[in-house]
Amino acid sequence: MKDHEIQHFSDLDRLTEPLIGPETAMPHDASSVPIFQTSSFLFDRYEDMAAVFAGQSDRYIYTRGNNPTVAELEALIARMEGVEAARGFASGMAAIASAVLPFVEAGSRVVAVNNLYSDAFRLFECVLKKFGVTTDYVDGTDTEAVLAALPGASLIYLESPASWSFTTQDLRAIGAEARRLGVVSVIDNSWATPLFQRPAEFGVDLIVHAASKYLAGHSDTIAGLVAGPKALMDRINHEAYHYLGGKMSPFDAWLVLRGMRSLHLRMARHCANGLALGRALSADAAVTHVRHPAFEANPGNACLSGYGGLFAFDLDDSVDIARFTNALRVVKIGVSWGGPESLVIPAQAALGLSGAANVFQRFGTPAGSVRIAAGLEQQEALVEDVLNAIEEGRR
Ligand SMILES: Cc1ncc(COP(=O)(O)O)c(C=O)c1O
CATH class of the missing domain: 3.40.640.10 (Type I PLP-dependent aspartate aminotransferase-like (Major domain))
Known part of the structure; x- marks a missing residue:
């Protein structure tokens, strides 16, 4: 990558x-x-x-x-x-x-x-x-x-x-x-x-x-x-x-x-934390795909002069998604993104979203995928938390 x-x-x-x-x-x-x-x-x-x-x-x-x-x-x-x-x-x-x-x-x-x-x-x-x-x-x-x-x-x-x-x-x-x-x-x-x-x-x-x-x-x-x-x-x-x-x-x-008034400072941090997480996840054996514009060549990447901290990564079957999610300590479980706290949504839960027109089913989001919003936390603590949770999530 x-x-x-x-x-x-x-x-x-x-x-x-x-x-x-x-x-x-x-x-x-x-x-x-x-x-x-x-x-x-x-x-x-x-x-x-x-x-x-x-x-x-x-x-x-x-x-x-x-x-x-x-x-x-x-x-x-x-x-x-x-x-x-x-x-x-x-x-x-x-x-x-x-x-x-x-x-x-x-x-x-x-x-x-x-x-x-x-x-x-x-x-x-x-x-x-x-x-x-x-x-x-x-x-x-x-x-x-x-x-x-x-x-x-x-x-x-x-x-x-x-x-x-x-x-x-x-x-x-x-x-x-x-x-x-x-x-x-x-x-x-x-x-x-x-x-x-x-x-x-x-x-x-x-x-x-x-x-x-x-x-x-x-x-x-x-x-x-x-x-x-x-x-x-x-x-x-x-x-x-x-x-x-x-x-x-x-x-x-x-x-x-x-x-x-602090957008520029926060965006620099979201960007850096997202990239640090993306790099660490790319190197993890259980991660099959990092869905982030910095890690994948796509036609509109040249329009971007920096990155948000929100992206997704796919875990292979060696990791139990629920156990991984529950093992997170720094990263919280929650919808939305853009705030100071890092948040995850596992696709496995999103695929079960009730009501008509489920976008995740419609576009085939893999069940092993996890969306993560990198917040403003200390970078090493954030990366360590996610890598530890993957380890703890192993079946
Ligand atoms: C990409 C994107 N666009 C639009 C929205 C909708 O924003 P709001 O929740 O303020 O209606 C969201 C909310 O999660 C979003 O993620």
Whole structure:
């Protein structure tokens, strides 16, 4: 297995600058963004209200639409992703649903990459299907196959790297062809964050974040964001955002903003801890596959300038998965990722997920696979914990 070099770490210096202080002047010269925990904003006069209703003024009216704390985060993510506008949502899933819905209608066809996030898969299979929107799944590492699936599609849904397979897509080739054909491209960029991948630079239209993960970074909030060109964000504003009502709350926006002030430091650590674990696991006799972009050549690896700490590895039959999992001490058992603590999900448990449309069964996730989110712990302790647990898990 080849350990690819992390090439552009100097980008971190350039990108940390916008995180240091508020995007706009704060009341009382506050050094960080206050929480505007208010539902409604008052008008002095009738004329002020009438001007807002007529679209002649864009001042704050009601927090389900706009809120100053949330607006700070929206401006920050738009700037970091290098796009014109952004919107905050109550969760990553609210962001994903709102990024997709305006661009499909009955009879539309969506193209999505295999191994997409489990609930995004369920959005396509359990919700959109009911309204006559079909989804074709393609192997995102087969660029020719992705391009061949685009003609006639309304939207292409990307995740690079994809959940559980952690395989990457050639964003430049797919973004260019989608744009040529008028297919809206959407990518979930939660894993890389704009510090390690800026999909708009490669021609992808809309960028979605589960801000619950690395952006917020402390396992204490659920939040989502969509960023993109003004024309498409206007479609989202007018055809989904206000009416679905999944608005990010001021308090959640404040938590994400606070988390993002240390994003560069945390991402460097998640990246290093993930690579250290990946290296140690590659050398372990019981590990048959390390699913991490640094350890596998795939078409979109060149789009990444660093790595998230989330990846998967496959254990052979010599290890009992339950015993391995229970032997972990530093690493905890839990869903989600992006917080300070390292977490595992064994595929054996995920394959048994109740309810319709099981993404793990659909894309054949091996029962011996384990997803691990490398947290911020001391590196040697983390590596030792996982290697010890493999030893203890031996049948
Ligand atoms: C890759 C990815 N995208 C999106 C989401 C959804 O985010 P949220 O839980 O904030 O709705 C998740 C959540 O686990 C995820 O892992």
